[in-house]
Amino acid sequence: MAADWLGSLVSINCGATLGVYQGEVSSVDQSSQTISLRQPFHNGVKCPVPEVTFSAMDIKELKVLDIGSSRGGVVQKSSAPVSVPHIGDHRTQERLASPQQQCSTSSGDKHLEVSGQPKGFRRRHNSWSSSSRGANQVTPKKNGGGGGGWGQRQHRDDECFGGNMDDSLDTDFDFEGNLALFDKAAVFSQIDGSDRHGNGARSRAMPQVQTSSQYRHNDNILETKPVGYRQILVPHPGDKEYCTDWGLVVPSISYELHKRLLSVAERHGLSLERRLEMTGVCASQMALTLLGGPNRLTPKNVHQRPTVALLCGPHVQGAQGISCGRHLANHEVEVILFLPNFVKVLDAVASELTLYSKTEGKRVSSIKELPDSPVDLIINCLDCHENTFLMDQPWYRAAADWANQNRAPVLSLDPPVSGQGHAVEAKWTLSLGLPLSLSEGAGRVYLCDIGVPRQVFQEVGIKYHSPFGCKFVVPLHSA
Structure with missing residues (x-):
């Protein structure tokens, strides 16, 4: 076994x-x-x-x-x-x-x-x-x-997967049939009816808003009152009206009202030196933008520095141009200042020349010393509001002829009113405070904020609300 x-x-x-x-x-x-x-x-x-x-x-x-x-x-x-x-x-x-x-x-x-x-x-x-x-x-x-x-x-x-699965899952879902069950027009009609009569569930849950306007996607539905586009009123408006990009109306004023406004501002402490500095900063900022701004003025582009020619006279407008040239020279721009050797100039012009001489800017007193080749920008400060006899001077005519033949764009700084004419055709014009009635030869008009307080405007009879917003220079369009 x-x-x-x-x-x-x-x-x-x-x-x-x-x-x-x-x-x-x-x-x-x-x-x-x-x-x-x-x-x-x-x-x-x-x-x-x-x-x-x-x-x-x-x-x-x-x-x-x-x-x-x-x-x-x-x-x-x-x-x-x-x-x-x-x-x-x-x-x-x-x-x-x-x-x-x-x-x-x-x-x-x-x-x-x-x-x-x-x-x-x-x-x-x-x-x-x-x-x-x-x-x-x-x-x-x-x-x-x-x-x-x-x-x-x-x-x-x-x-793992379960038995006796529902065979209805093999049937395709009928989207069109399901969508046909929803009557969109009837539902919205019911909503509108409940809003009007105040007896619907929506009206009980939400407060009644009495409005009949239909807002677009870019409309501001929170505004409580319409915007007043005419926020600046002057006692004696000029011949032209302008408007900003936002549609705010900026009326032109006469030179007499403009001179009175500056006189009151100077009495309150806004001296000529302050206005010159403010005008020079704003004009230089606009000129830097016209020259290309950050696309051209960079540390890596020192071999292509832009050239600006300044044509100035022995008056306040010339002092404003010299102040602008000083700021441009401080921003690595090649500045050529044309100013004849006058026997007597204003104290403001002499002070600005002293500051300008501390920069790397160049000064010439003869038209022959100006470059023959086109420059990047010409800033015209030859004209004066009060002394119209300068246009008959040989140096003035020679400078105007050079500017018209140089084929460079021209920025005119604080030119006189349209009745006096313009010897140099400008592409852009920069006005101070409020614009004057300028001619068509002034080109596109820009407005510069020189820091005049609102109470100064009110003292001369101007109802004023700043049209500048977040900027110091804004473009104006013919209304």
């Missing part, structure tokens, strides 16, 4: 000290009460020796895992857990299995079935045992799965 168990796979529990051994029965000696295992595994690890012999005194429990092929049949085993070796050749791993499985032979193929899971047992998913099996390893299947692996895969799909 002992020879009948040769070749069977058994598991021998030798207690906590020696551990559990598994292997193929190679010999059984009834006289000495010993049993030997071939290719043994000790606690799941293959032993280095080919055979191990056990005495009956050391065996605590012996379980048959697989009966030798010579006997056949099925043996019921205990459900107690036994370690299964995970190393060794494929032939041994095929024959060694856990005690929770049953062994049956049908048509020469082996199939393992799970007979039960004891407490503490945990199925391992996505492990080597299920995803990395060799070609000769068996694949466990569900109980009663007579169709091989297909039934197991179908069961897993049902567990």
